[in-house]
Amino acid sequence: MEKLMIAGGSPLKGTVRISGAKNSAVALIPATILAESPVTIEGLPDISDVQILKGLLEEIGGVVSFENNDMTVDPSSMISMPLPNGKVKKLRASYYLMGAMLGRFKKAVIGLPGGCHLGPRPIDQHIKGFEALGAHVTNEQGAIYLRADELRGARIYLDVVSVGATINIMLAAVRAKGRTIIENAAKEPEIIDVATLLTNMGAKIKGAGTDVIRIDGVDSLDGCRHTIIPDRIEAGTYMILGAAAGDGVLIDNVIPHHLESLIAKLREMGVQIEANDDQVFVGPAEKMKAVDIKTLVYPGFPTDLQQPFTSLLTAAEGTSMVTDTIYGARFKHIDELRRMNANIKVEGRSAIINGTVKLQGAKVKASDLRAGASLVIAGLMAEGVTEVTGLEHIDRGYSHLVDKLCGLGATIWREKLTKEEIEQLNNA
Ligand SMILES: CC(=O)N[C@H]1[C@@H](OP(=O)(O)OP(=O)(O)OC[C@H]2O[C@@H](n3ccc(=O)[nH]c3=O)[C@H](O)[C@@H]2O)O[C@H](CO)[C@@H](O)[C@@H]1O
Numbered sequence: 001m002e003k004l005m006i007a008g009g010s011p012l013k014g015t016v017r018i019s020g021a022k023n024s025a026v027a028l029i030p031a032t033i034l035a036e037s038p039v040t041i042e043g044l045p046d047i048s049d050v051q052i053l054k055g056l057l058e059e060i061g062g063v064v065s066f067e068n069n070d071m072t073v074d075p076s077s078m079i080s081m082p083l084p085n086g087k088v089k090k091l092r093a094s095y096y097l098m099g100a101m102l103g104r105f106k107k108a109v110i111g112l113p114g115g116c117h118l119g120p121r122p123i124d125q126h127i128k129g130f131e132a133l134g135a136h137v138t139n140e141q142g143a144i145y146l147r148a149d150e151l152r153g154a155r156i157y158l159d160v161v162s163v164g165a166t167i168n169i170m171l172a173a174v175r176a177k178g179r180t181i182i183e184n185a186a187k188e189p190e191i192i193d194v195a196t197l198l199t200n201m202g203a204k205i206k207g208a209g210t211d212v213i214r215i216d217g218v219d220s221l222d223g224c225r226h227t228i229i230p231d232r233i234e235a236g237t238y239m240i241l242g243a244a245a246g247d248g249v250l251i252d253n254v255i256p257h258h259l260e261s262l263i264a265k266l267r268e269m270g271v272q273i274e275a276n277d278d279q280v281f282v283g284p285a286e287k288m289k290a291v292d293i294k295t296l297v298y299p300g301f302p303t304d305l306q307q308p309f310t311s312l313l314t315a316a317e318g319t320s321m322v323t324d325t326i327y328g329a330r331f332k333h334i335d336e337l338r339r340m341n342a343n344i345k346v347e348g349r350s351a352i353i354n355g356t357v358k359l360q361g362a363k364v365k366a367s368d369l370r371a372g373a374s375l376v377i378a379g380l381m382a383e384g385v386t387e388v389t390g391l392e393h394i395d396r397g398y399s400h401l402v403d404k405l406c407g408l409g410a411t412i413w414r415e416k417l418t419k420e421e422i423e424q425l426n427n428a
């Protein structure tokens with residue numbers, strides 16, 4: 001086990017290259033199950049979620065190679081092995097094995113997923129979709145059992161706009177007989193990315209990226225090559241970092257259109273932002289103004305950037321309010337930021353941040369992935385040394401974080417935890 005050591009205060013400068021999108025990667029990899037021949041996905045991020053999914057595909061008989069960020073999956077010998085426990089609980093996106101295996105084998109047994117603890121994260125809309133397609137779905141001792149004699153296209157209205165349910169239903173429906181219509185679908189860029197891969201495999205999908213997706217099922221899907229989109233959340237994290245502790249940071253390999261809500265908010269604070277086709281420059285701000293943000297489904301402000309943004313707001317002059325309408329309890333980072341001298345109150349679904357304060361280095365713990373990102377940003381803004389534990393969360397979603405930050409001039413390194421520190425963490 002390791003911790004991150006951050007000596008704050010050195011202004012960050014230079015260029016950082018963004019990796020492939022985690023939330024695409026974790027759906028594209030299971031989608032390969034649906035093909036009859038090898039699929040190559042180029043530009044995957046080096047994160048633990050990708051490694052775990054690779055292991056899961058191997059457990060069901062896939063032949064997988066992963067070199068230089070490109071993964072080739074030969075799914076031809078896969079079988080519908082039950083995956084009730086173990087690795088499936090280490091990440092959220094193992095739920096995509098349900099849709100993909102149901103689509104290909106018409107049966108699957110998958111344990112309930114893990115992922116960030118952000119309050120309740122039900123999968124009722126995924127199950128509603130599978131049932132509408134003709135699957136019989138039961139929950140037995142924490143594992144979801146899915147079985148269908150045949151999948152038939154259906155009209156499915158999502159009661160909640162859900163990224164996971166939209167993609168999962170799409171994965172199963174591409175191999176159903178007839179037409180499926182998903183209404184009130186999520187519109188995140190990762191959904192378009194998955195639809196692009198499936199279309200290249202031979203699927204017939206229209207409307208991905210809008211709130212109505214039409215899928216005409218096909219009998220079989222073939223292998224293909226696909227290049228993943230850049231990670232808008234990783235890019236957004238570095239943009240926030242550039243504003244919080246930067247002296248001119250160029251973010252390379254980004255689709256600025258995916259980050260319009262963040263760009264608008266940073267500009268409102270007084271941060272200088274210049275965007276071109278695939279780069280965003282974040283310039284230094286003399287003084288930053290407090291702003292309010294409310295997380296919404298895409299293209300609204302992403303919940304996954306709410307926690308990193310909160311750290312930035314500690315340096316803004318005045319009172320800011322952050323409201324998370326997607327995950328009302330996504331505030332576990334706040335206690336840790338308070339340890340670092342932040343002046344933040346949580347009331348219901350909102351955090352109220354009073355600035356400006358100078359953050360102070362402290363020993364803090366990442367409770368989830370983006371809490372980790374918020375603490376790293378805070379550590380780089382702070383006076384003195386910050387120690388961040390809970391790196392297993394950060395490693396789920398940030399490829400080569402230390403190397404990328406060192407490349408921008410940060411003083412940050414990983415250190416092994418001592419026996420005493422491990423004991424303290426286990427007892428906390
Ligand atoms: C692997 C992945 O892509 N993770 C992302 C995905 O998570 P995930 O796909 O789990 O998030 P959803 O879009 O499904 O969740 C949105 C909201 O709907 C609720 N809900 C969802 C499904 C359901 O069946 N029933 C239900 O009530 C959730 O509790 C949440 O309040 O989108 C989230 C919202 O943008 C992001 O924070 C996560 O980074």
Ligand SMILES: C=C(OP(=O)(O)O)C(=O)O
Nearest residue numbers: 092093115116304369370
């Ligand atoms: C919540 C997140 O991830 P997951 O859904 O994989 O837990 C995230 O990426 O911020």
